[in-house]
Amino acid sequence: MSRLSPSAPNPLLEARDLRLPRIADPCVLVMFGITGDLARHKLLPAVYDLANRGLLSPRFCLVGVGRRPWGDESMRRYVKQAARSGARTPWRPAIWEQLAAGMRFVEFSSFEDDVAYQSLTDVVTSLDASRGTGGNRAFYLSIPPGWFPAVTERIARSGLVDEAVGSWRRVVVEKPFGHDRASARKLDELVGRIVRPDDVFRVDHYLGKETVQNILALRFANTMLEPLWNQRYVDHVQVTMAEDIGIGTRAGYYDMIGSARDVIQNHLLQLLALTAMEEPTSMEAHAVRTEKEKVLDAVRLERDGVLDLGLSTARGRYGVGFQGGQRVRSYLEEDGVAPGSRTETYAAVRLEIANRRWAGVPFYLRAGKRLARRVTEVAVVFKQPPFLPFGQAATAGLGANTIVLRIQPDEGITLRLASKVPGTQMELRDVTMDFGYGASFNEESPEAYERLILDALLGDAPLFPHQREVDLSWRILDPVIEHWASSGVPEEYRPGSWGPSSAHDLLARDGRTWRRS
Incomplete structure (x- = not known):
């Protein structure tokens, strides 16, 4: 076979055209700590920007978990304000309406509230049926590490991460990854209770x-x-x-x-x-x-x-x-x-x-x-x-x-x-x-969080x-x-x-x- 010159077009291109974006599967993203500073300033604007760029499925759903006495509409107003103030892409009402339709809020009196986990399970299961998310679920734990034992134990008990044929379960964890080597290993053990090692995405936004x-x-x-x-x-x-x-x-x-x-x-x-x-x-x-x-x-x-x-x-x-x-x-x-x-x-x-x-x-x-x-x-x-x-x-x-x-x-x-x-x-x-x-x-x-959230939803882990x-x-x-x-x-x-x-x-x-x- 003759060798192509450096300037010649290469006919042996990868099947995927790099101009075509990779779009995440329909899924439910459950965000613990949605009322925190990180979610308001970084995560929620990134979710809107991903939707605006056409990188999220129209069936994408966002479930917020927090301690505020909110309903679904209260959460939508909060997310809208965060997105409008922090998004990097133009505001498009049609995109917002599509995104807002898949938003739900579950109130937790604390992360040890067993009844709230049952409510969360019901909401996610309902979205699977009504929005066609295919059972795909990602859990973003934007919470202090001290709460990891309580949250991971109850997520495991709730059935939210039980494996199902043809769907995936992933966990996204914010730093710090422990306080020292021993605590980092303990943290890994806790997250390992609910998903496999390759389904854990540790966020280093840099x-x-x-x-x-x-x-x-x-x-x-x-x-x-x-x-x-x-x-x-x-x-x-x-x-x-x-x-x-x-x-x-x-x-x-x-x-x-x-x-x-x-x-x-x-x-x-x-x-x-x-x-x-x-x-x-x-x-x-x-x-x-x-x-x-x-x-x-x-x-x-x-x-x-x-x-x-x-x-x-x-x-x-x-x-x-x-x-x-x-x-x-x-x-x-x-x-x-x-x-x-x-x-x-x-x-x-x-x-x-x-x-x-x-x-x-x-x-x-x-x-x-x-x-x-x-x-x-x-x-x-x-x-x-x-x-x-x-x-x-x-x-x-x-x-x-x-x-x-x-x-x-x-x-x-x-x-x-x-x-x-x-x-x-x-x-x-x-x-x-x-x-x-x-x-x-x-x-x-x-923005860094756009790429990281999308890669977690795609299951693409080189940056984690x-x-x-x-x-x-x-x-x-x-x-x-x-x-x-x-x-x-x-x-x-x-x-x-x-x-x-x-x-x-x-x-x-x-x-x-x-x-x-």
Whole structure:
């Protein structure tokens, strides 16, 4: 067979035309915690946008579970308000009427209300018959983890998840996935009571962002990058999630969790895995998951084979100060924070990956609140050339080649490289080449929760971490948390800065500095 030229159309196309969207099966989505902030600001607008894009079946049904004394109409008014204020697509009355027709509300006095579970079973069974949902059911547990035992036990008893021929049952779980490794395993056991492991979808909303998914496209669809993506050429990797705000009204949650548990255990370690993994055999969920698990299993806290968490980690919390021209309170002054709290609002950790590709390349992860600006990125910093034929004056201040994967707020990719300054003298300066989604594509990127909800309804799992990934992530983080528990209080840092001095020392010991993002 003759080989096609790169520009020729390929007649051996996959049967599915990529221009034709994949539409979810008719189903009932039962949303526990529908009256919470996450549902109001993210989940409900995403459901409307999916319907508006034609990605939900006309027979799709939404059943809300909450403690408010509502009927179906009260829930519809609430969902309509949330959708109109948060949707990214135009408001279309016909779409809304179609969606609203499949909405029901079940009032729970508590998540231990056995009578309410029977009512929920009756409502879902009725929708199966009247709306033709085929017995397909998804349960979105947007509730505190402490309620999981009560909810999973009663869902199992109610018969809602009993298997039926030709239909499916799925559970969608919001983070945090446990408080440590032991609790994560217990959580997995609880969810395993009601569905099979492959029918559990653990939401990490960062994995729904375009740039996060584009990491795989960038690495494995571009021949010129993959040969450089290893310890021979890469000096180090920085993964940053910085926020310029405090904890706001989240003290009840955040003071029990802290920065490391909140984002390093999930978001940042997932970004590390996608950046460092080997090429999967396909984009099927099991293939991607296998490679991510290999990387996480190879992550080490040791520095040059020696474990010293005092040298390979840093933590802090913001103090009182000024940010954006306004005085801001310290973390300990925030409403709801315990007076003797030792919770960190900044966490950084140095990791190594014990495999052939990454041996000797440190990965630095940092996350914090009240920092200089809001940015989430992965920066792959390359080694300096072994020899430069230019004079020292010509290269003064020249930095390292860097590929920056910008995840928020402006999704895209930046390449930093050296270029000659126009003029008669040989002078080199860093320049950047930028790719931004907004400038390069006419299509608007779907919101992360749109993609994740749709994929859960489709049963498509590449963007959802599997339990083994969660377990391996806690294996990495548990020793850090235990070390900090016996290491006094976090170091205070100034609002609007880039964190505590110990975080800068973390890189300085290796002769490196954090990027000023």
